[in-house]
Amino acid sequence: MKVNDALSGALLALLALVVLFAVKDYPTIPGQDIGPAAFPSLLAGLLLVCSAVLVVRGLQDRRAAWVSPGAWLRSPRHLLNVGLVVGGLALYVAASDTVGFIPLSLLILSALFLALDVRPLLVLPVALVATLVIHFVFYKLLRVPLPWGWLQGIAW
Amino acid sequence: MPDLIHNALLAAQLVFQPQVLLVILASAVFGMAVGAIPGLTATMATALLVPITFFMDPIPAIAAIVTATAMAIFSGDIPGALLRIPGTPASAAYTDEAYAMTLKGRGHQALGAGLVFSAIGGLIGTAVLIVGAPALAEVALKFSSFEYFWLVVLGLSAAVFIGSANVVKALIMLILGLLVACVGLDNPAGYPRFTLGNAELMGGISLIPVMVGMFAVSEVLRFCVDTDPPLRMVQGRLSGVFEGIGATARRYKMGILRGSLFGTVIGIQPGAGADMASWLSYAMSKRFSREPEKFGTGHIEGIVESGAANNSALAGAWIPALVFGIPGDSITAIAIGVLYMKGLNPGPSLFLNNPQNIYAIFLVFILANLIMVPLGWAAIRLSANILRVPRNILMPVILVFCVVGSFAINNTVFGVLLMLVFGVAAFLLEENGFPVAPAILGLVLGSMLEETFVTSMIKADGDPLVFFERPISATLGVVTITVLLWPVGSALWRRWRLGRRDGRVPG
Amino acid sequence: MSRMSTIRAALGAALLAAAAALPLAPAEAAWPERPITFIVPWGAGGGTDAVARTLATLMEKDLGQPVNVVNRTGGSGVVGHQAIASAPADGYTVGMVTIEINMMHWVNLTPLTHKDYTPLALVNVDPAGLQVAADSPFKTAKDVVAAAKEGKRLKASGTGQGGIWHLAAAGMMSAAGADPNSVQWVPSQGSAPALQDLVASGIQITSVSLPEAKSMVDAGKVRNLLIMDAQRSPSAPDVPTIKEALGVDFAVGTWRGIGGPKGLPPEIAEKLVASIKKAHESKEFKDFMAQRGFSAAWMGPQDYAAFMAKSDADLGSIMKAIGLAK
16 A cells, blocks of 8 residues: 555655643753753654654655555455455454463464465364474473463363 | 693693584584574584583593584575575575575585685684783773774665665665664663563564565565476586685685684674674775676675685684673673683683693694585585576475574574564565565664664763774774765766866765 | 274374363373573573573572573563563573562653562662773762763763663762763663773763673773762772762662563562572572672661662652653
8 A cells, every 4th residue: 555655745744743742741850951852853753853854845746646555455355355455453352361472373374374275174283283282391390381272170 | 932832732632532522413404404404503513512512521522512513603604595585693694695696506506615715714813812801802892882883883884885775775674674673662761662561572673583584485475476388407526615715815825814703803892703703804805806797796705715714703702701701792702601610710810720721722623624525515415405406496495494593592483473473574675676685784783883882972971972082993983984974975086086187076 | 984084083082182271181190390581671691691501500400490591671670570570480480580670660662660570589789880981081989970060961871761870870970079960871772882982082971880781891991980889899899889989879770670561470579589699609609790890798688678678769760860761
């Protein structure tokens, strides 16, 4: 998805203004002449200048469309892929504590394998093996406390 | 001199024991694996080793850390070259370059160069460590925040050199990285910024999940939206890893030496480790190259130089750690803890009372860099299997790896959330021609930039001229400003020359 | 087809049976029946981390379950302390509760206080010191205070803005009758960079603990002028107390203890305390503490709770006196 530089420049300028607004009430620290607001303000100022340059360049380039959606945005298949990656990760963030690593990893892997045309017979075995190997390496060898969730009762 | 031989012999007795050698081998394999997994850093390898070293004698304990980190810094190149995902931050500087080489079917050469010149850089760094430990630490010890400020600015100017064709976009990404570094409580004022009242955000935005997101998740997304008919994965040839290595070494011998020595010097600076060494060294290589236009297109020169630099930085970081107990980077920070735990309290007295222990550590450094070559060769050969795995199976598995790696940094799903957010952002930004690398650089150096500046101004009672009063600081300042103004200056000079030749006054 | 559905039915039944069995298992087992997470609010390799890892390894042997040290760093300790307090109170999450818990809430960084934890044991107390560079014009602590009384602004460091060593330096001046604002605090990432800056003559004094300054002092680069405690330290008997050096009573130091989330079941807390005590009394732990120069201390749950309450009140009043807290 390509966005005209003028548009992305405007968005960045907006971000810079938000930063400036957010830091305006930061306190001064006794004994420090340069307070916590100084550095972000300076950066936001620089960002404003850079985004202005971007806007000017975007406007000069008359051939460029405002937004030119990539081919994937018109293909439901590819949109589904993106949705699965982003949704899968969001689901993991939301539910890993209750559901646990193994069931979620199985789910995310199987869903993505199916969407990406892995042979159906391979989907579950590969998802299972990959999940168990990753779990073994991280949980047992590296001692990362991956959540058990639903499988707490049969934790090994 | 007799003392030296006597101590070296005593040290050899300490090191050449079956148990110690076994520990070195095991931790080498461990380090290789950790480094090759995106999201696991050399620092993490060290932290994970600490509880295990608790049960070891002093020398094998230190040996385990030295070996594992050296291997991890090299093997971070492997996923970088094959999948465009740096295994450790120290490989990020030349990941794009190595991946471009893989796409051209020269992945084996990129990795071979990374391996051999990592080992050479490590050995040169070790030589500096052995010869100059006390003397060099003395110099680094004179550095105050003024000197660090200049070093950081020098590091940031690398963003301009690494940067893509579009300088404004590179600069914007650098600023965004610096702004992200502002989040949290860890600023000189100790005031929570941009935290939205969230306790996790008070801790700031940690580098690893951001890197995994920006380099790995964005890559998975790019694969998912690839509407072109399924390409066969470029079959990387991974045999003949050492092919043409001699010619490369002869061709870039100055670069190898420069990278190794420069990396060592960066490593000695407290707080600046292998990551910064490889970024700066890559930029330096481009700066001095006879063919800078080839950089970024799959050119081996930068890999040679910064591959040597990041491993030599590792050795350099041990100099202040051993001599004064000041960590050169996060790895030696942990290693110092182990030294204390083992009764080898760092300090000059360590050199006086137990020189054989110091020599044993030096010996371990040499051994680690030597076995890196065969082990690294094996790791590269095995990694070919990564390339043969169909991408539609590989990509989802990588995604789960990323989830676990981002989680493992702080053992919180907040890391996974950061990874997701930055992954999607990087995907969209890259689609629009914004380069990712400057943002990472900004994030790495942001807090140091602010802190060194603010603390310097406090010390100078608000007088910025102090940055040029201390001799080392003044020198560094002049160097930095020269480097910063060099592109502008040389452009003006060229215009002026052109103008003269055409008989016109420069406009 | 019918065979397939039979298999499916069998699988389904097996799954259901497994699911039904799940909730029963934990209720039967005695604590600890799975690994324990030991949260450290500070980075790997630091002093707190080293103490925690040593204790955890020893407790692991005693409890027969892994005790995994997890570093939850950032936000000057807020993140890790929050993680300990908000973990489920089932005995499977404990953590290092450090002095910062009694400081952060005074400046509104977090609503957390020491009351949000089940205190288990205090394991270590390290008093503040006062250091100058070896070539400093200040020969004694009296010189330092005299300079402050003349109205000089002394550049000092050792930790972040408002950290414990900042309080120590300003509190010492206040106790000695000088203006606490004569200490111009230069925030740093910790004691090591501050000491390095001291040697590099970027600052004039540091007020870190003696073990933190040990390697620099041994290297002859830094001198200890006093220890902010009632008695001298056994590991550095030549360093005078603040009473001996300045004639005033003032004691401040950092401490480390172990706590769990509020409302830990008493029988589990008891087992934890017993295990910590055993680890604390072991030769390995004593050797480790002696090697690092940390002073081991021991207080059980009740004493530790009282100690934290007093520390909280003391720190609050110092912070108000030097204008850090309102």
